[in-house]
Amino acid sequence: MEKGDDAVFVALRENGTYISLVEKWKRSDLLELRSHELFYCPACQSKVQLKAGLKKTHHFAHLKGVECTVKTEPESEYHLEGKRQLFQWFQAQGYDVKLEPFLPEISQRPDLLVTTPYTRFAIEYQCSQLDYSLFKKRSHSYKTEGIVPIWILGAKWFKRVSTHSVKLSPFQWLFATSFNQPVHPSILYYCPDTSTFVKLSNLQPFTTAEAFCSMYFYKEKEISFSELLNPDNRIFTLHPIWARKKQKWRASYSFYNSTQLSSFLTTLYQNRIPPAHLPGEVGLPVRSGYWFHTPSMIWQMWILLDLLLRLRKGDPFFFSSIMEVISNRIASKEIEIRQLPLVFHTQYSLAVEEYLHVLVKAGNLKKMSKTKYEKIKDFTIPTSLDEASMMDEKMLASVGKHEEIGLVHPNIGRDLSEG
Template sequence: MFVALRENGEYLSLVEKWERSDLLELRSHVTFHCPACQSKVQLKAGLKKTPHFAHLKGVECTVKTEPESEYHLAGKRQLFQWFQTQGYDVKLEPFLPEISQRPDLLVTTSNKRFAIEYQCSQLDYPLFKKRSDSYKKEGIVPIWILGAKWFKRMSTHSVKLSPFQWLFATSFNQPIQPCILYYCPDTSTFLKLSNLHSFTTGEVFCSICFYKEKGVSFLNLLEPYNHPFTLHHVWGRKKQKWRASYSIYNSNHLSSFLTTLYQKRIPPAYLPGEAGLPVPSSYWFHTPPMIWQMWILLDLLLQLRKGEPFFFSTVMEVISKRIDSKDIVIRQLPLVSHTQYSLAVEEYLQVLVKAGSLKKISKTKYEKTKDFIIPMSLEVASAMDEKMLASVGKHEENGLVQDNIGRDLNRD
């Protein structure tokens, strides 16, 4: 906590630089109170940590907050100063009595208010959603920024994202794909993940961009990142690896999937090329595309005869049943409100139409135009993947380009 209420009713902010001697003098004769719960707080001005206020031992604030590390305090202070230098009306830790919440920062522009939450510790989904929904009800736009220590890079174009990190996926400009923001106070650098394409439950292909604090404005940071790229090359290599060693990607919902494949005498390494294709809205699925798309093939498309029609609603019934049986898991994305997982399913069918596997008869009606082939070797499977992904690549509109000033923030 950087802000406290003095005995005389004035607020004291520690975001500006104070001499330690002045703070010690102030502490000796002034009593401070929490702006939210009005209980006494103590001014801590040690030699190691950033000066801050803290509730007395055993006193629990009525506004639920997490313990703040030095990393968190530094980041919050820097973000406050970053908004100030851009001329924004920004308040530090203001208490909002109408919703009993205290955002890290409250930024007011000519027509909007933004609640900036800088999160460095784990937060469970119910509390995250409650806070976000409360801001929205008051007409305040929640902007959640992760501490960059959460950033885990796996390769040039992929990162590891936990379910917790996925909560931060936000669509700032509808209907643009969501992105995730990080901030590192040690290097004064923003990190932005865009064009999120899940491959497994944890690994995600994406655009990875780094922005120095002094080189980017708030509005620029919220703008979409649109650079052309070819995703299918990196996706194809990863898909080949999955085919050759699918067992290492084992998860709870893979057991039922493998059992069904064996019952239908389909080796997991020899899934048809139509399974496991990247689609823009696949971020809605926690279940990997190799699996949720194959369920559509197993439960419907493989059973249809060539030339047989079907409706989009039938595909959604297949998905719904697999969700009910927990064979398919949908992500919890409280900050993405303009789409739902049905869009990813529709995009998948559109890809199959473009590849010539399906024909779209009307807005909701499709027809199977050719049989789906089960490959008999990894070589044939790889060739099928390349053909399908090349077809997808012709229609890609998103970009996977890494900013050339990018660097790993995990060294600290």
């Protein structure tokens, strides 16, 4: 398929009806059809070519030099085959599913539109890079029409590091989705070569590029749409591997380079704190930590450096003071917040609140009221790597297991089970 080929499966015939190439057509029949009939784009009404190759997937494409009014990305064979399989997967479950329908009210053309008695879902299968502003615009447009956007990444983006960790670029993080449910987000992938879904849940970043998570692999014939969207209620015990990762960070922090590291290291040296000897109370996992692109070893230490280390035992402070620290560091670009346009039920302040809760549980702080805290124990700066590692183990053990428990949104659950 040529670069820039805006391949689609559906076109308008001269008689006003639609023709779909998603089913297996004989090439001879398509060549015969092409010899005496014209086809048009449902979105911009311009002529499109019917391409019936010997090796490549049959598809329609705009004429050379013609740009459709609906912005799309070039589609590969991999993308077309994945879209075909997803369409047939929904059909097999009895859903009302339309392939590449044009939605004139928002001038968009999702890969699939799934309609149930209560909700419409726009299914976007994304295999190529997409600009953030366009991604956000498309998602927002669907929401304004009461359509739930479900973005699925091509599995070629999936980069596994270990049993419990993956590499995630800022682009992949855009796809973290709460699926319109008040639960923590997941990322979906689909591989047409193996007909397999990959679902990442309980996302917990350690560095800017690597995140711990629960990973699930489902053959498309073995899972339904409702099961795919259901939240992960299984317990994910993170602390043992998190402790090992912290130990590695302490020993080789310079390899975990980030745009915020230089300023951070300068401030540590000014405070006579070796980077390898950060207190055990920083670099802790919190349930909503996915909001921070900046590693937890850094954003949590800024809270200590800018406020908590300066307080004496018995000094009170307010949550607003902590948020002011975070806001100032965001403004100076020393802390960076992730862009998560598909996560609707939380915000980064929740991750900060969860971190303070961990410090309360660890005995460093006492919560006086909903917004007021008191420092009741000093933070200890370790004097060696061995002491730091022991402090990490003790701290992680004291705050208990890291669990991710979600709830199914009642409308979504009813919708899919009855749809």
